[in-house]
Amino acid sequence: MPIQVNHDERRKLVGEVVARIIASKGLEAVTVREVAKASGFSTRVVSHYFSGKREVLLLCYRQTAIRAQQRLNSAVAAAPGDVAAGIDALLPYHAQAREDWLVWVSFWGMAIGDPEFSAVQRLQVRASQEYLQALLTTAMLPLPTHGFDPVYAARNLMASLSGMVVQAAFDPEQWPSERQQAYLRSAIKSAIESAEKP
Known part of the structure; x- marks a missing residue:
């Protein structure tokens, strides 16, 4: 009797393996x-x-985004x-989140010159902004908003957090979990205040 092979699981496993290789050795190590x-x-x-390699990398890139969305x-x-x-759940003091960030940052260079990778990156950024917007809107519902603009707040928050998580992913000793969480709370407060009209 022939062995049953789950092809989707095999592809998923390869994507996970590629993510680990990239996070530990970089894109060039993927062969x-x-x-x-x-x-x-x-x-x-x-x-x-x-x-070929490009197809493997694209699967890894997409899979990493899906995995992060599931955590969120x-x-x-x-x-x-x-x-x-x-x-x-996205902060890189979680082992899986740190791997994801190292993978994403590695792909930024590819996204500049490759239309398909660029499109995936653009969709990921927009999805992240929409996610933050929904979170901030829900959090503000019971409060007087004073003309609160969740789109503006989400963009500010994302810009602020992006800088922090990249630093933390590459220099975890300088950014332990407590510092990341404190920065997150401060960034949320600043984003909300910046988006409230007097």
Whole structure:
């Protein structure tokens, strides 16, 4: 009887392996041979699922974004209306979140010159802004808003957090969890205040 192979699971596993390689060794370390070695598959199996390195990288990029979104959804479900809790899952003091950020930053250079990677990056940024906007809007509902602009607040918050998480991903010793969480709370407060009209 032939062995049943779950092709989607194999592709997913390869994407996860590629993320680990990128986070520890960089984009240039991703080769079919390296991916096969790290995943336990033969180079023939990896080549069967992917036409080349670019396709493997694109899958990894998309998978990383999906994984982060799932963490965020779980965080919001656990603490609805809590902006800090809804963002905390993305901070790079969580091992998986740190790997994700190292992967995303590695891909920024590719996104500049590659229309497909650029489109994925643009969608990811917009989805993140919409997520923050929804969190901030929900958090402000019971309060007098004074003309609160959630779009403006979300953009400010994202810009502020992006700088912090990149620093924290590459220099975790300078950015322990307590410092990241304190910065997050301060950034949320500043974003809300900047978006309130007098």
